[in-house]
Amino acid sequence: MTSVVLAGIVLFALFFLLIFFGVPIAISIGLSSLAAGAMLLPFDEILIVVSQQFVAGIDSFVLLSLVFFTLAGSIMNTGGIALRLINLAKLLAGRLPGSLAHTNVIGNTLFGALSGSAIASAATMGKIMAPMQKKEGYDPSYSAAVNVASAPAGLIIPPSGTPILYSVLSGGTSIGALFIAGYVPGILMSVLIMVTAYIVAKRKGFAVSEPIRFSQAAKVVLDAIPSLMLIVVVIGGISFGVFTATEGAAVAILYAVVLSLIYRSLKWKDIPVILRDTVMFSGVILLLIGASGAMSWILSYSKLPQMLSSGILDFSGNAAVLMLIIVLILLLVGTFMDIAPALLIFTPILLPVALEFGVDPVHFGTIMSMGLAIGTITPPVGTVLFIGSKVGNVTVEQMTKPLLLFYIPVFLAFLAVAYIPALSLWLPELMGVLNK
Template sequence: MIGFFLTWIILLLIGMPITFTIIIASLIYMLQHGGIMLAAQRIVAGVDSFTLLAVPFFIFSGNLMNATGITDRIFKFAKTMVGHISGGLGHVNILASLLFSGMSGSAHADAGGLGQIEIQAMREEGYDDGFSGAITAASSVVGPLMPPSIPMVIYGAIASVSVGKLFMGGIIPAILCAFSLMVYVYFYSKKQNYKIYKKASASERWHAFIEAFPALVTPVIIIAGIFSGVFTPTEAAAVTSLYALILGIFVYKSFSIRKMRQIFKDTLSNTAVIGFLTAAISLMGYVLAREQIPQKIASFFLTYTANPLLFLLSVNVLLIILGTMIETMAIILLVIPILVPVAMQLGIDPVHFGVVVTMNMMVGILTPPMGVSLFVVSKVGNIPFERLSKSIIPFFIPLFFVLFLLMIFPDIVMFLPNLMD
């Protein structure tokens, strides 16, 4: 087993993509210990899941929303609602991310789609580039907490947990994250004396609301459909994609065949990356199971602590450290199958654990050097990565505060899911 990990680490250090490092290290192990004939079977089984079908549909719907101008209308509506508060466009940035998160399910779609609009608007109003980029990246973490959520779909699939309950469990934490970020922006902006907008009139707000309403109703459709049992979370993803397509063609009339080609290209590319990684992790799972690694890790945790809170704290520290080195989706697929059984043995509800882990993973996408959202924002906003890495540091304070609350008070997460029982 030591040889397996050494091979994996060496391949990572020489710069090979993580998916290939996992497959190569696993195949070498299986050649040495037998079981190579099972390799193809394990790879196929890793993606043979009805639940995982939700991933390409949510990616598709998020790309549709960005390509058809829906993000512009959401930003305009958010501006009329909170642009007059101290911090102006900082609050607009956060509220727009909260609203858009109910449609895309992806932090990267949020950072990439809304990010360009938000950073340009803040730059024109005299906001510092570092602050503008940092708040754009920080607010994108709300996306995978608010339903729909691609990380929660994957967590639910590999941990055999209700995706519908995970979606419901993320709503209150998402709102808390947005609120805590807005509190920080308010006091920081007061200190910097940033410009605020004149308070929008009732008619201006109503007009912006009417323009954005068809898009804003998307999360309501998703939540109501899942909550009432009309469709499953996977079917909800397909419904969301169809609804986004209808909005682009018939409501906003901003759809074109040229855009569709790019939408399909982006969707297929992102889906392939996630699917390939999921398949590779399934192969690695065979190796870990054969060596009884999950059982050994569970025994280690249970030996040193039987306290659920200490376990959650330990897991969060571990995941934050991993998040500085490994891509978020890889961490979820690698670590969750091992940790969920331990959490359940300690009496931690897997829905609560899933939301806490998802929140932690979203903090990970802001953490250099593997902060994916920082790379996305740096690219779309033309802001140096080093500058973003420094500017993002204060935003960890409100996010860690919310993460701590979720650990201490499970009912914050479990209140809405319990209503589904």
């Protein structure tokens, strides 16, 4: 057994072993990288290299946009915006059977797209929608399942941190194109969930909402337009080159502050909490990125990604089979690892395989984002799963049966996006940002 292969075994075996014993992921990455690197270079040299790569990993201007979008999302989560979007969602759901379930799905899609957080979306929508649905006779476990299943749409529809991180890891794939590519897949997932909710509502005879007068509908739309304009301003500005992703994120902060002041939902006492949450979340992500920079160097030096990629390619020369392998790997990884570390570790391994059989890097970024987003609603590590359970006042076990039904449209949407590139690439190509 060569030292390279042995180093690879040590790298991954030690990493997963440390994770199993509850060691924080960033520390697990750093320690396993040091141990594997010591098998390839003298320890004093590898210590210097790991330190340098840690700093180099976060020395990126683009990563500022990750911090700024996080801050903008935290500002939006303070209130005011969510209720207006729920009113719009109720209007869009119309008089469909089980309209409150559809309202939950649309609300998650809209608020998740603005906040960039599936956790914030599930928590906010769950707190508001669960009591309303219980009052209308919905089973609490079913309501919680709808809320959980639809929450990841906000991670796929921009702006969110996943495309930004993928852009850095993939060597500079256009953030504008990645953002635009997420719209159709995210909406497709939400629509398929709504189709499933419609079928359930027809079978169980769920209530239909009362009709809304035109004057009320006009007020709801006008109230929601300022919030929705954030997406138009930020994503449009980035896509058409008016400003960079980092500048767009700063614009998002300014817009969110002004909007919150207009809505009078932002108070002085909220600001320290918002800044603390932003610093804590961003610090964790940047620590992960720095540690993963060291791991990426070890992988590159040992040529392990090339070896693993060759192994996957040797398994089959059929593009459809290789895509299925990637889909299954992402779903499996997502069940026990959060999005950021999974993206950091598996992008260097899986991207070369995808490029080898002709997958566009923007399309593959959407596949990575969607596959790992699904992991947030699957056990055992699904953070959204546990948040949705808590705000819905049900146990995960009670929620499992109805949630299994909603996994079907979620997985179908993922397979469609993986095997039909046009779902991701049509809109960026139409807007002329695909090759920018």
